[in-house]
Amino acid sequence: MGVDERLSEGLSRIPPADPGGAYERVVEKKVRRRVARKLEAAGLALVVIAGTVAGSFALYRAFEGVGDDVAAAGANGRIAYVDYYGSHEDGTWSDWRIFTMEPDGSDVTEIGPRGITEALYPAWSPDGSRIAFVGFQGQPPHDALYVMDTDGTNVRVLFPLGGTDDQQIDDVAWSPDGSRIAFALSRPVGERPEFGPPEMYRSTIWTIAPDGSNPIEITSFGRETAMSWSPDGTELVVERSWMHVDHRGDPSNGLWIISAYGSSEELIASGDAFSDPAWSPDGSTIAYVDGDGQIALMWIDGSGIRRITREENGGYDPTWSPDGTRIAFVGRRLDPGYDESVCHLFTMRADGSNVRSLISAPGSEGCPGQGGISWGTATSPSPTPAGPTPSPSAPAEPTPSEAPAVGEDIGLDDRVCDVTSVRGEFGAPDVEGTAFVASILRDGKCPELQKADQVLAVDLEGDDLADISFDGLACDPWCHAWTAPDVDGDGTDEILVQNIQFSIAGLHLYDLVGEPPQVVPVTVEPPGVPGSFEPDEQPQLWYGGDAFNADALRCEGAGPARVLVSSTANQDPPESGPWYVHETTFRLSASVLEVIDARDYATDGYPFERVDGICGARNPYPGG
Amino acid sequence: MAIRQFLHNAYPKLVAGIAVMAGSRTVAEDAVQEALARAWERSERGEDIRNLEAWVTTVALNLARSGLRRLRSERAARERLRGREPIIPLETRIDVVRALAELPRRQREATVLRYYLGYDVKEIARIMRVREGTAKTTLHRARLALAERLGENIVQEANDRGR
Numbered sequence: 001m002g003v004d005e006r007l008s009e010g011l012s013r014i015p016p017a018d019p020g021g022a023y024e025r026v027v028e029k030k031v032r033r034r035v036a037r038k039l040e041a042a043g044l045a046l047v048v049i050a051g052t053v054a055g056s057f058a059l060y061r062a063f064e065g066v067g068d069d070v071a072a073a074g075a076n077g078r079i080a081y082v083d084y085y086g087s088h089e090d091g092t093w094s095d096w097r098i099f100t101m102e103p104d105g106s107d108v109t110e111i112g113p114r115g116i117t118e119a120l121y122p123a124w125s126p127d128g129s130r131i132a133f134v135g136f137q138g139q140p141p142h143d144a145l146y147v148m149d150t151d152g153t154n155v156r157v158l159f160p161l162g163g164t165d166d167q168q169i170d171d172v173a174w175s176p177d178g179s180r181i182a183f184a185l186s187r188p189v190g191e192r193p194e195f196g197p198p199e200m201y202r203s204t205i206w207t208i209a210p211d212g213s214n215p216i217e218i219t220s221f222g223r224e225t226a227m228s229w230s231p232d233g234t235e236l237v238v239e240r241s242w243m244h245v246d247h248r249g250d251p252s253n254g255l256w257i258i259s260a261y262g263s264s265e266e267l268i269a270s271g272d273a274f275s276d277p278a279w280s281p282d283g284s285t286i287a288y289v290d291g292d293g294q295i296a297l298m299w300i301d302g303s304g305i306r307r308i309t310r311e312e313n314g315g316y317d318p319t320w321s322p323d324g325t326r327i328a329f330v331g332r333r334l335d336p337g338y339d340e341s342v343c344h345l346f347t348m349r350a351d352g353s354n355v356r357s358l359i360s361a362p363g364s365e366g367c368p369g370q371g372g373i374s375w376g377t378a379t380s381p382s383p384t385p386a387g388p389t390p391s392p393s394a395p396a397e398p399t400p401s402e403a404p405a406v407g408e409d410i411g412l413d414d415r416v417c418d419v420t421s422v423r424g425e426f427g428a429p430d431v432e433g434t435a436f437v438a439s440i441l442r443d444g445k446c447p448e449l450q451k452a453d454q455v456l457a458v459d460l461e462g463d464d465l466a467d468i469s470f471d472g473l474a475c476d477p478w479c480h481a482w483t484a485p486d487v488d489g490d491g492t493d494e495i496l497v498q499n500i501q502f503s504i505a506g507l508h509l510y511d512l513v514g515e516p517p518q519v520v521p522v523t524v525e526p527p528g529v530p531g532s533f534e535p536d537e538q539p540q541l542w543y544g545g546d547a548f549n550a551d552a553l554r555c556e557g558a559g560p561a562r563v564l565v566s567s568t569a570n571q572d573p574p575e576s577g578p579w580y581v582h583e584t585t586f587r588l589s590a591s592v593l594e595v596i597d598a599r600d601y602a603t604d605g606y607p608f609e610r611v612d613g614i615c616g617a618r619n620p621y622p623g624g
Numbered sequence: 625m626a627i628r629q630f631l632h633n634a635y636p637k638l639v640a641g642i643a644v645m646a647g648s649r650t651v652a653e654d655a656v657q658e659a660l661a662r663a664w665e666r667s668e669r670g671e672d673i674r675n676l677e678a679w680v681t682t683v684a685l686n687l688a689r690s691g692l693r694r695l696r697s698e699r700a701a702r703e704r705l706r707g708r709e710p711i712i713p714l715e716t717r718i719d720v721v722r723a724l725a726e727l728p729r730r731q732r733e734a735t736v737l738r739y740y741l742g743y744d745v746k747e748i749a750r751i752m753r754v755r756e757g758t759a760k761t762t763l764h765r766a767r768l769a770l771a772e773r774l775g776e777n778i779v780q781e782a783n784d785r786g787r
Contacts, residue, residue, distance in 0.1 A: 017639035
């Protein structure tokens with residue numbers, strides 16, 4: 001037998017792999033990649049989705065029902081919002097009208113619509129062709145659910161409420177597959193007093209087909225006032241409010257996840273401090289307004305709560321961008337030199353950084369966005385403005401006459417895109433800055449992430465503009481800013497950058513040294529651990545994993561005695577066997593990690609505990 | 625759907641082949657599944673992957689290389705704790721596979737691509753991201769080395785064919 005035949009014959013005896021279960025694993029990996037990217041874009045951590053109870057639950061929920069129908073996040077198109085129009089020409093009415101604008105605040109266009117006295121709660125259809133809204137209209141004026149084309153024409157009533165202003169619709173959301181429109185309907189209960197408004201209302205969530213057929217009341221408790229669809233359209237997160245003082249403090253108040261047909265419900269966050277929920281496009285996270293009127297995030301199991309706004313007067317109506325990287329919201333700021341606060345419709349990165357005002361108005365006239373924001377995928381302005389188009393309030397930067405700039409300016413010579421960031425005290429204790437990982441624009445365009453030149457840039461002073469940068473990131477296939485721990489306990493933070501590989505993440509540690517400070521990759525002091533932590537090389541600290549392989553990174557001790565412990569564990573046989581753990585302990589000193597201990601052990605239970613943050617990082621990612 | 629067809633037709637052999645190249649079926653499964661997830665993602669973005677099998681093979685091979693680094697420390701820990709030799713996988717009981725395991729990585733990959741997965745030299749060059757000449761040389765060296773390990777009687781033939 002010749003060499004070719006011998007090789008072919010020998011290799012043909014290799015048993016093929018069993019494809020059983022592989023499809024589910026591919027789906028899981030695909031969703032995990034999407035979730036990871038979105039989480040990272042949002043400044044959250046991949047690690048939470050692997051190896052922690054809450055994380056596994058969040059991931060399960062994110063995966064639930066997905067397969068061939070995995071929802072893909074859309075591109076960020078125009079933002080529809082409600083703004084104060086002012087008085088009619090005869091000075092008799094104060095109108096709320098629907099406007100749309102580009103995501104940078106340019107090209108403000110009034111949609112109206114004509115003939116509707118007040119228009120509130122706009123909700124884009126997923127294909128960007130129509131807008132559902134609540135109109136206040138008629139004689140006497142009363143609420144109804146409407147749908148219109150995006151130029152304000154072709155207005156049709158979907159759900160009329162009859163000629164009384166006792167009933168009202170408080171929120172509208174179009175399902176991701178376009179088949180249903182959800183709305184919160186409030187009606188009085190009990191006898192109406194002779195004068196004044198009814199004392200008690202009952203508010204429930206309804207859904208209806210976009211042609212006005214088949215309305216269904218999907219909740220029954222009676223205090224459901226706001227809702228947001230899951231990206232796969234099978235569930236909604238619903239706010240159950242106290243509504244009446246008698247129900248304040250009721251443990252059933254809070255955020256519930258209910259099925260789209262109301263057949264199941266689950267309380268994920270109990271209390272009065274949860275309102276305006278918005279389900280992220282990646283399915284992992286819910287943005288909401290907390291008890292102090294600040295915008296916060298939680299995982300969809302209610303864990304990992306993190307406040308992300310710091311506006312002096314808070315924010316409300318958080319609304320995710322279709323790609324999940326930014327959140328639009330309404331907030332107020334004190335106008336410098338005046339006592340009056342100014343209302344803004346802001347957008348920010350999903351980690352709360354990079355807050356930008358798109359449009360503003362004096363607080364006394366009502367806030368742009370108050371009464372509803374919806375971020376759609378439509379990219380072109382409405383073809384036919386519905387009438388005169390006075391800008392209802394002065395657009396903020398950039399001005400409408402400027403062409404939308406490509407990429408972001410984070411203080412580097414080049415503009416960047418795909419920006420992820422993490423806050424930390426990098427230059428000096430108590431001076432909070434931002435570490436960015438971003439792609440450099442190429443020929444004025446944002447390159448594909450896998451092929452991009454990524455840079456690590458650090459803002460030391462807290463002005464959101466980078467003071468130093470490092471372009472030698474080892475990214476395969478791409479990196480994200482991850483967290484900012486103080487590993488060496490010297491009072492300033494180092495930077496951990498995440499390099500996503502498989503379902504786990506490789507973390508690279510960077511330090512700031514010298515004066516002026518420079519970013520340097522942390523390397524392993526010889527002799528290291530050949531094969532795992534090579535001497536003089538930048539170590540890859542793994543974190544995450546699958547069901548039976550897990551990696552963890554944790555910090556022990558404080559101050560100069562602080563050490564970093566990198567562990568890898570494997571359960572064998574899967575599901576029933578013990579966990580075999582290998583731990584390596586490092587000390588960081590002068591940008592070098594010294595291996596000070598290595599040990600192996602076996603344990604029957606899952607070997608890692610959930611720890612929020614690493615080395616007391618002040619930006620504790622949920623479950624990280 | 626293409627993914628399901630791929631899993632049925634190409635996946636079993638590709639995983640087995642990459643397992644031989646990487647020395648770990650766990651790493652191979654993970655790498656091929658991950659590559660498929662990436663291919664799926666790309667197709668949803670409208671990208672056209674003309675030859676799914678070659679694309680997945682290329683990506684999975686790269687992923688398997690980096691996945692090995694992580695597996696190494698896990699294995700070391702497990703074996704030290706058990707105090708015994710790891711279970712020898714079925715593949716390494718096949719003499720050709722055992723001989724392959726002793727080859728340099730590139731030679732091992734080229735051999736499996738050629739003799740197990742059935743790619744021609746041009747495709748091997750594309751998958752390994754080397755020039756055709758390099759692929760040929762690599763294959764020739766692999767044949768020589770394997771012939772030596774598998775029996776002297778086929779060394780001459782290997783030399784002859786390599787010319």
